[in-house]
Amino acid sequence: xxxxxxxxxxxxxxxxxxxxxxxxxxxxxxxxxxxxxxxxxxxxxxxxxxxxxxxxxxxxxxxxxxxxxxxxxxxxxxxxxxxxxxxxxxxxxxxxxxxxxxxxxxxxxxxxxxxxxxxxxxxxxxxxxxxxxxxxxxxxxxxxxxxxxxxxxxxxxxxxxxxxxxxxxxxxxxxxxxxxxxxxxxxxxxxxxxxxxxxxxxxx
Numbered sequence: 252x253x254x255x256x257x258x259x260x261x262x263x264x265x266x267x268x269x270x271x272x273x274x275x276x277x278x279x280x281x282x283x284x285x286x287x288x289x290x291x292x293x294x295x296x297x298x299x300x301x302x303x304x305x306x307x308x309x310x311x312x313x314x315x316x317x318x319x320x321x322x323x324x325x326x327x328x329x330x331x332x333x334x335x336x337x338x339x340x341x342x343x344x345x346x347x348x349x350x351x352x353x354x355x356x357x358x359x360x361x362x363x364x365x366x367x368x369x370x371x372x373x374x375x376x377x378x379x380x381x382x383x384x385x386x387x388x389x390x391x392x393x394x395x396x397x398x399x400x401x402x403x404x405x406x407x408x409x410x411x412x413x414x415x416x417x418x419x420x421x422x423x424x425x426x427x428x429x430x431x432x433x434x435x436x437x438x439x440x441x442x443x444x445x446x447x448x449x450x451x452x453x454x455x
Contacts (some may be wrong), residue, residue: 255314255325258304260294262320271342280340284317284324287347294319301340305331312356312393317345327354327390352390355424357383359396360432370406370435377401378434384412385424394418399432409434 260282263274271281279295294317304310310328317324326345334341348354360382365371384397399415412423412430423430 255316257316257318258300259318260296263293263295266293280343282343282345284326284345284347287349289347296343301343305340309359312358314348314393348390353387354390355385355387356393358386358394359383360399361396362399362401364400364402367402368404370404370408373406374438375406375435376438378436380431380433386421387424388421392420394421404435406435406437
């Protein structure tokens, strides 16, 4: 299960572009907490804290205990905006998470046992179609990752979401039918040899 992180923030009164610019001049990042049938709360985060959490990886799939002036809100980041040139945080949206809630999150895929795949040992390449999976999970049980075991897979084999065991309580949220996660493809040398062979046969 993904760990719950802790982040401190402060309440803010001003809204609008002018107020947001002033906050950024003070080294703060404007943000908002919404959802769970409660009114939105406008807040500000320390720039260094926002930057660290966003670039640590998995920001949009980790629960956060957001401490706003001593009041703790259980939230999950839902969106953030970065400066298009300098990539520093401009704004963050947090969704309140009520007890028993289910969330749609993107979960990282981890591939294991590459050395036990005959196809990869023969020089094949692991072609990763999806590095993350769109899953619906319980808010208090967000998985850190989904593991895909490559043992026994040969060139031409595909790994679909139906082939793996999802974490307990998780379901596929994507719009694809039986999502293809990865395939094992032949090395380019073998592909070229096959193409050349076909050309010679046709020439005869």
